[in-house]
Amino acid sequence: MANITLTIGGREFMLACADGEEPHVTALARMIDEKLAQAGVVGQTEPRMLLFASLMLADELHELRRRAAPPVPAPAPVPAEPVPAIPEVLVHELSRIAEYVENLADLLEQNASND
Structure with missing residues (x-):
């Protein structure tokens, strides 16, 4: 066994x-x-220096391990399901509902400004 002095x-x-x-x-x-x-x-x-040295060396080790780890493959993309076409009758009905809601909004705004 050898004895050494470390600074x-x-x-x-x-x-x-x-x-x-x-x-x-x-x-x-x-x-x-x-x-x-x-x-x-x-x-x-001494305890504070030991704490700092330990944290810094642990951080360095963590970074080296992270770099050495094989990359995690990205999940395979999920193929998009085709969006079914909206039937024309439904498009017409939705447009009619949207127009009705817009008219209601206009009426509410008019009533609010009259108050």
Whole structure:
């Protein structure tokens, strides 16, 4: 086992790691220290710095996983059903009803303006 000193957020931490892992662990600590510096939380309490570093690294991991995930295929378009033709008699009847409703609206407007 090797003992190394890591500097994170302006604080030094002693850590034991497997022999030969010192450069890798030191590089990881440097990444965390850089994240804290980017967030401007260097010098905060240790728990607060740990929280910020964890959130930033988790966000980065989440984004990498999202990018690596296979795209979700779009649902197949539902073929549009043909709209049946409206019978001519119904078109005529709807026009007559629309005209009747418009006349009623005109009468209501006239009565409202007379009051």
